[in-house]
Amino acid sequence: xxxxxQVYIKWLMVHLVLLLLIETLISLVTFQSxxxxxxxxxxxxxxxxxxxxxxxxxxxxxxxxxxxxxxxxLCLSWLFSI
Numbered sequence: 001x002x003x004x005x006q007v008y009i010k011w012l013m014v015h016l017v018l019l020l021l022i023e024t025l026i027s028l029v030t031f032q033s034x035x036x037x038x039x040x041x042x043x044x045x046x047x048x049x050x051x052x053x054x055x056x057x058x059x060x061x062x063x064x065x066x067x068x069x070x071x072x073x074l075c076l077s078w079l080f081s082i
Contacts, residue, residue: 017068024071
């Protein structure tokens with residue numbers, strides 16, 4: 001049972017990461033503050049706890065968290081430069 005829950009959480013995180021990547025790309029294209037701030041806040045909330053999903057830690061999750069935070073900060077810097 002615990003194994004099934006862990007697999008479900010992994011797939012949920014994969015879909016969430018894909019949605020956030022799509023939303024971040026949309027925010028880069030549209031430059032609208034609503035579309036920019038939403039993925040930034042979610043990425044920053046996700047970046048810290050994402051490495052604790054698995055006892056050994058996932059390098060992919062850490063990489064995605066760092067990439068997402070970088071994209072979010074890039075969007076934020078573009079927002080303030082406009």
